[in-house]
Structures are given as structure tokens and as C-alpha cells.
Amino acid sequence: MAADYSKLLEGIRPNRLMLAAGDVVMRAGDKVAAIYAVETGRVALSRHGSVVHVADPGTLFGESGLFGETNPVDAVAMGPAVVLAYAQAQVLLHLRAHPDLNLAFSAYLARRLNAARARIELGKLRGAQDRVVAFLTQAGAAEGWIKLGQPLSHIAADIGLTHEAFYRTLRKLVDAGLLERQGRRGFWLKGDHA
Known part of the structure; x- marks a missing residue:
């Protein structure tokens, strides 16, 4: 499946x-050179030593670099990774030359912003069950079957749970008849989740 951004940067x-693990993609304060897309692996974005986001395969990072002069964060490979670097000047020229793509790129960024806001709110929930149910609801599992596109251990970290707590909570929801599973990543929330 092609990444959400791929058509926007075609050409x-x-x-x-x-x-390799520990390789630096960009450093905070350095002049912006590009925006980046993770093809394989994961890249940690950090500010003053604290991780603020982990970019997974199929996602962009460094988008704010299109509109700034210096990188706001450090970006470091968490393990072996392949990252695509799209030169800032080329991206800006491409978007200026194609207003329809510029609008589509704005819509892409708006979806990413909404997803980030939803994750922040999810992180404010106290109980593991509340976080897991909220995450699955945001992903669409309350409307029908969904298949998650990343390993469950990554999702657990993203929502601020240990993988053990995440798996234990999934099992509890299944045992209570509130969640159905298909394979490792297929889910459907059912009934009352309180």
C-alpha cells in the first residue's frame, strides 16, 4: 500500500x-535541508533529549522544515532504517507549481495534526482499558473490523502503556465479550466498554 503522502511528492x-541504529538524520538548530519519509524502520524525534514522536514506515517527518530555516528537533534512527530525503527547495517549488497538490498536501497535514491531537487526548486518560478502548475507537474499531498497520508493541508505546499492559487489556476486553480479534492485528469493538 502506498503511503498517504506518496502521490503528493510524485515527481x-x-x-x-x-x-544504522543511532545514525542522525537531522539535528535541532541545523539549517533545514529536506523533509523526510520513513520507508523502513523507525526514527525517533526528540527535543532536548526527550522523545516527542516516533516516525514509522509510511510517514513523513520534518514537515515544519518547509516553513522554517532550522530544524526544531533531532531525528535519530532507532535501528536499521531507510529514509527518503525530499529537498526543501524542490518540495516548495513542486507545491507552488501544482496548486491542487498544494491543497492536497495541506489536507494531509491537517489529518496528521488531528491524529496528533487525538493521541494527546488519549494520553491524558488514566486507565489502561480507557486508553485501549479510546485508541481502538479512534482507529475505527467501534464501526466494524479494522486491521492495524503497525506492531502492537509500537501502538502500546504510542499510547503510553507497556506492551504487557496493552496485551493484558486486550485479553480482558476479549474475555468480557467487548472485543473480537482476527489474527494479530484485526479488531472489532462491540457493546458497552465502560
Whole structure:
């Protein structure tokens, strides 16, 4: 499946960066060179040593660099990774030349912003069950079957739970008849989740 952003940047040739664990993609305060897309692996974005986001395969990072002069965060490969670097000047020229793509890119960024806001609110919930149910609801599992696109251990970390607490909560929801599963990543929330 193609990444959500891929059609928007079609026609721009990225540089492919082959990274090992600990390799730096960009440093906070350095001049912006590009926006980046994770092809494989994961990249941790941090500010003053604290991780603020983890970019997974199929996602962009460094988008704010299109509108700034210096990088706001450090970006470091968490393990082996392949990252595509789209030169800032080329992306801006491409978006200026194609107003329809510019509008679509704005819509992409708005969806990412809404998802980030939802994750922040999810992180404010206290109980593991509340977080898991809220996450699955945001992902669409209350409306029908969904298939999650990333490992459950990554999701657990994203919502601020240990993987053990996340798996235990999933089991509890299944045992209570509130959640059905298909394979490792298929879910459907049912009934009252309180």
C-alpha cells in the first residue's frame, strides 16, 4: 500500500538514506535541508533529549522544515532504517507549481495534526482499558473490523502503556465479550466498554 503522502511528492526524486541504529538524520538548530519519509524502520524525534514522536514506515517527518530555516528537533534512527530525503527547495517549488497538490498536501497535514491531537487526548486518560478502548475507537474499531498497520508493541508505546499492559487489556476486553480479534492485528469493538 502506498503511503498517504506518496502521490503528493510524485515527481520529486528523493535521496535514499540507509541508516544504522543511532545514525542522525537531522539535528535541532541545523539549517533545514529536506523533509523526510520513513520507508523502513523507525526514527525517533526528540527535543532536548526527550522523545516527542516516533516516525514509522509510511510517514513523513520534518514537515515544519518547509516553513522554517532550522530544524526544531533531532531525528535519530532507532535501528536499521531507510529514509527518503525530499529537498526543501524542490518540495516548495513542486507545491507552488501544482496548486491542487498544494491543497492536497495541506489536507494531509491537517489529518496528521488531528491524529496528533487525538493521541494527546488519549494520553491524558488514566486507565489502561480507557486508553485501549479510546485508541481502538479512534482507529475505527467501534464501526466494524479494522486491521492495524503497525506492531502492537509500537501502538502500546504510542499510547503510553507497556506492551504487557496493552496485551493484558486486550485479553480482558476479549474475555468480557467487548472485543473480537482476527489474527494479530484485526479488531472489532462491540457493546458497552465502560
